Amino acid sequence: MVDVKKLPLDIKIGQMIMAGFPSKYYDGNMEELIEAEKIGNFILFADNMGNKNEVMELTRSIQKKLEECIGISGIISTDQEGGMVTRVREGVTVFSSNMAFAAANEYKSTFKEGKIVGEELRSLGINMNIAPVMDVNCNPKNPVIGCRSYGDDPESVSKLGIELIKGLKEKGVIAVAKHFPGHGDTSMDSHLSLPVVNHDIKRLQEVELLPFKNAIAEGADAIMSAHVLFPKVEPDKVPATLSNKVLTGLLKNKMGFKGLIVTDCMEMKAIADFYGSDKAAVKAIIAGADLICISHSKEVQKKCVKAIKAAVLNGQISEERIDQSVKKILQIKGKYNIDCNLERNSSSKDNKAFAEKISSKSITILKDNRNLIPLKGKVVSISTRAVALTGAEDKIKTENSFCHRLNSVCKGHEFEIPMNPGDDLIKGILEKCSEADRIVIGIYNASVNKNQIKLVEEISKVNPNIILVSLRNPYDILSFKEISTYVNAYEYTELSIKSTIKVLKGEIKAEGISPVKICM
Missing domain, CATH: 3.40.50.1700 (Glycoside hydrolase family 3 C-terminal domain)
Incomplete structure (x- = not known):
């Protein structure tokens, strides 16, 4: 285990960043992020996905450069939710949406899905799946969750989501339950604006928080925050991602979560337009976030790194606070053995038949x-x-x-x-x-x-x-x-x-x- 206190500050800050980039190939853009900015983790979208061999070559190249420049392997993540949010489509099993799985009502279906998705992602060099969606979709006008949710019953959402987490974990992929404390009862898309959930804590505990509470009890290792206002929990009108009352007071202290807190993308308009991505990155760390996701722009990523470093140097964030997050990040990297790819063993023909069965039953x-x-x-x-x-x-x-x-x-x-x-x-x-x-x-x-x-x-x-x-x-x-x-x-x-x-x-x-x- 790396001694966190002995790591240079630049490397520690880089461990707290998960960056996106525009290419299917390792290029100068990536080189700069790793060499100059010391960014230690990456997120892949559909534009990064070529064929199976191209994805494997991309992830190998990233890990090779990380080992050379930083000496620490990286989390490489994607959103392989199923349905309309499926980043990898070539060389893997494409599954139905979460709501379709719920409709199919097949025993242990999401556990099997998780094992298949986990095995296939790890064989490509992807070691984190930013899934499952644990939002309880109880608002018919919700524009961004909808069929990404397992439905409007918190117990059913809990059960299906937890089974997916267990399946992914069994195959060595870090699952990320999202979007805490719950994006299901909103009528706005946080990619485009800043939604509000006005429920009091009693209602939140009965509906929105229940899947996360149950996932924590079952050993969830990572949770993603929502860019949503919860005024009954955080009266200062700060979204959950930037709220100490939500991330530390509620999630860590009251709910007992000791795992990795990952932010949703800091370039989404709910954050960028209202707070500025760089200032928000600092606020998120102060609030309790461990891994800051910045999905698209190299310039924004560089500004965020610079802002975090300045906040540490001027005392706004203590280096001990940085060390807490980096220690958690390194522990989860070790737990999931992310420095190696795992071979795929399952039959793609059988996996496809299972996916078609769920779709047909849904x-x-x-x-x-x-x-x-x-x-x-x-x-x-x-x-x-x-x-x-x-x-x-x-x-x-x-x-x-x-x-x-x-x-x-x-x-x-x-x-x-x-x-x-x-x-x-x-x-x-x-x-x-x-x-x-x-x-x-x-x-x-x-x-x-x-x-x-x-x-x-x-x-x-x-x-x-x-x-x-x-x-x-x-x-x-x-x-x-x-x-x-x-x-x-x-x-x-x-x-x-x-x-x-x-x-x-x-x-x-x-x-x-x-x-x-x-x-x-």
């Missing part, structure tokens, strides 16, 4: 009052394309739209629409719908894209044989109470498209159970 028919499933006769297929809707998502690369894939097996008419189709397009679609036996419409967050609602309303005037498939927000049904047939797929991915079409054609039975309560 598809949920909320109602089919007119018995429109399975499909018969002339079918009109309508949908948007999949697009990124939140700051948490990368550019989506779904090969074909839902309507195109459905029409390829139904041989009717297809209409790929924008998120908000115009009146002329709606009118053109109506002409093909009047004589159809079935009209299948894949809606995509229709509650905030009102012309999707208008399209459905206009079609229903000429033909009631409408099957709505929600390809994202499970609460969209609240905008379509008069439609007779409604299906929830919980995500817009190749996996969910395939499973949904099987259900619509009657090839498999829809077994999904809604993980959220919907008051009709």
Whole structure:
């Protein structure tokens, strides 16, 4: 074990930074971060991911340079949540969203998922998964969590999230439960603004905090903070990431968490626009954070390092406080043996079959009052394309739209629409719908894209044989109470498209159970 007190201050500060970068390859940008700034940990996004061999070469190059310059291996992390937030897509098993896993209701499914994801990530040189999402999604208008959550029941969220943590841990990957104290009851995206949760501590303990409390009891090693205001806990209107009352008073002291506190990205607008990333990095450390995530800009990363060093030198942060975090970071690096890649043993064919099984079991028919499933006769297929809707998502690369894939097996008419189709397009679609036996419409967050609602309303005037498939927000049904047939797929991915079409054609039975309560 490295003697923390003997490490130079620059290296200790670098151990407390987790930085992102724009390239698929080790380059001069990375060289500068490691050599000049002594940054000791990195986070990978979709833009960093090439094929399997390229990812392995990238992580090997990072670790080699870290060993040469710093002498300490690095945490290399990513957000492999499943569903719409899946960074690695080539050479690994792609899984459904958390809400789909909850809907599938398969015993120990997330434990098995965690083992598969853990084994595959470690074989690529990635040793931290910033997952699971432990937020309880109890706000239908939540724009950023939604299907990333396991649902609106805190006990179910606890159980499924903890099983994922155990599976990842078994395969040598550090799991990070997020977003503490809970991002589930917000109506803003913290990538874009500063959300507020106004619940008192009693309600927080019963709902938002319960999954984190249970995860801590089961040995969770890392928790990520939320850029969210909790005024009943922190009356000074400081977001959780920057609040001593939240990170130290609540998480460490009251809840007894002794592991690694990781911040969400300090370049998100909830922090950058209101506090400044560099000043906030200092505040986060004072509040109790151990690992400061700065995901994108080298200039911001350098400013944060400079600000932290200045805060130590001027006495705003004691070096003993820095040592506390660095000791924890080095302990977790040793615990997970991060200085070596682990070989993959499981069968990719079996893993893919398991992923398809969960996806198939997750598809949920909320109602089919007119018995429109399975499909018969002339079918009109309508949908948007999949697009990124939140700051948490990368550019989506779904090969074909839902309507195109459905029409390829139904041989009717297809209409790929924008998120908000115009009146002329709606009118053109109506002409093909009047004589159809079935009209299948894949809606995509229709509650905030009102012309999707208008399209459905206009079609229903000429033909009631409408099957709505929600390809994202499970609460969209609240905008379509008069439609007779409604299906929830919980995500817009190749996996969910395939499973949904099987259900619509009657090839498999829809077994999904809604993980959220919907008051009709």
